[in-house]
Amino acid sequence: MRTSSGAGELLVELRRDSGVPLHQQLESGIRTRIRAGLLRPETVMPSTRALAQDLGLSRGVVVEAYQQLVAEGYLVSRGGGYTQVADIAVVETAAALKSTGGPPRIDFRYSRPDVSQFPRAAWLRSVRRVLNETPCRSLAYIDGRGTIELRTALADYLNRVRGTAARPENMLICNGFAQGSRLLLQVLAAQGRKRLAVEDPSDNDLRDVARAAGLEVIGVPMLESGIDVAALEQSGADVVLVTAAHQFPTGAVASAETRAALIAWATARDGLVIEDDYDAEYRYDREPIGAMQGLAPDRVAYAGTASKTLAPGLRLGWLILPSWLVEPMAQAKLMDDRGSPVFDQLAFADFVARGEFDRHLRRMRPRYRELRDTLVERLAARLPELEPVGVSAGLHVLTWLPPDLGEDTLQAAARERGVGVYGLAPYWGDGSGPAGLVFGYGSLSRKDVVEGIDLLADAVATIRNS
Known part of the structure; x- marks a missing residue:
């Protein structure tokens, strides 16, 4: 039975035909939820009167249950006549985390x-402007590429800061790099691509995504100057994924010679370079080098994300695509989820266009x-x-x-x-x-x-x- 009160809701199961006294059932139900961490420390419990009324019990039954739990240390009575979950839950939850491999300190x-450090005030200003100014028609089903406002704002930003050759019509908004890369690999496999080359070492999750899409995955060694293009040429791959601006995890930066060789490989092989520009905004010893996409827009698919710069929970990512990939990718995005949330896109567009993104990164x-x-x-x-x-x-x-x-x-x-x-x-x-x-x-x-x-x-x- 669920009860609600000014303190919130409480789920308690009572069986009147079980033969177990009701106050003991109530004690057991609350105790179990506290031990499991479902009622957290300092949670305010419903009043005895409200809980008795909602459960169809006499108030004395609830008072007796609360008194027993207070005596055991699970609950604590506070001045003003209210009851809270005690700090014992912290001890038991910490012990449970240790025994089950919970997060380290x-x-x-x-x-x-x-x-x-998420810029809440600036983001809130953008959200308010969007809510006040967005026309109703923008809330209908949208283009599979995403809102034109965000694609335009990001194209301007990336062309200015990362040296890309982005156009709004060649951009696609996705739910982070995870969705963007998955859809891209699926589309490439459907178009007949067979083999994906990845830097070795590199992100292990993406290899699984590629195999699930039906692609063979080949590891190509890393050099201090970036991926070994000579080994790439011998791999038989027709797609390669690189983190050229700051390789994960070695931290290497692809040299100008490596970048030129990658583009030459893609041109000669009719291949595609996927450029994951995941954290290029954070270069501390000098200005970051420009994106490869600006050198060969029809041979490089560029991927970016707000996960490292703002917060991964925003689930905002973007792709700059060669013209021959735009339409199939837009269709794949629509088939996958009908498009990313409009208000989130518009808020981010306003945030970028007003320079708040630049200010956050400088901070x-x-x-x-x-x-x-x-x-x-x-x-x-x-x-x-x-x-x-x-x-x-x-x-x-x-x-x-x-x-x-x-x-x-x-x-x-x-x-x-x-x-x-x-x-x-x-x-x-x-x-x-x-x-x-x-x-x-x-x-x-x-x-x-x-x-x-x-x-x-x-x-x-x-x-x-x-």
Whole structure:
């Protein structure tokens, strides 16, 4: 039975034919929900009068149940005559998380920007303008490519900042890179493409998406200057996906020679380069190099996302497509979900067009650079053998591991100390490349970074002394 009151709703099941006293059933139901974390600490409980009325019980039954739970420490009575869930739930939930492999206290997991810095006030202004000014006709079914307002705003921004050759008619709005890449690979497979080349190491999720689309996936080695184009030419691939501006996870940047060779390969092979420009806005040692798409718009499909720059929960991504892919991709998008939410697109368009996106990035770059510098400096001080590689950019750092440290052993030892670190093994195509750690720092504080590396150093010392 569900009860509602000024304090909210409470789901409690009572069986009047069970032979168990009703106050005990009520106690058990509430106790179980607190233990499971479904009633969180400081949740205000319905009043005894309201709960009794909604459940068809005498108030004395509810009072007796509440008194027993207060005595056990599950509930606490507050001044003013209301009852709350006690802090015991924190203890039990933390224990449950530890036993089930919950999140570590300091987590160096990659791909987490600092969402606490999301520019709420500026976003709210854009939302208000959109709600006040959007004509009713814009709320009808939309073009599969997305709203013209957002495609125009993004084309102007990307052409100015990333050196692309985008036109609104060649852009498509999607629900993040995940949807955009999935649809693109499905369309390419339907058009007869057979083999996708990916950087090795690289994002492991995309390999699974490609195989699900029916494509064979070939790993191509990484060099300091970017993907090994000579190996790509020998692979038989007709599509290649690269993170040229800041390779994930090695941090390498494709040289001008590598970029020119990729475009020459695509032209000679009638192939396609998919350029994942996932965090190019965050370059700290110099201005980022321009996107490859601007060099060969008909041979490069460009992918961008707000997940690293604003928040992954927005689910906003975009593609700049060669002309021959626009219509099939628009149809694929419509078939998939009928289009991304209109108000979100229009709010983002206003946010970009008014310069708020630029202002947010200018504010975040020094913040992330400070975190990266802190990480690199602390590694040098406490774990100098874990030397970072790659350029000063993005939201992650890769370090190779010395021969006496294994990824699994080090991850487990760090986890025992409440620190999450993550090995490189999942990013190798066959899992057999050199061992390393990928440190994400975007969502951490300087204090977290310092403490996390100190605890990791302690873990390393313990391993070596055992």
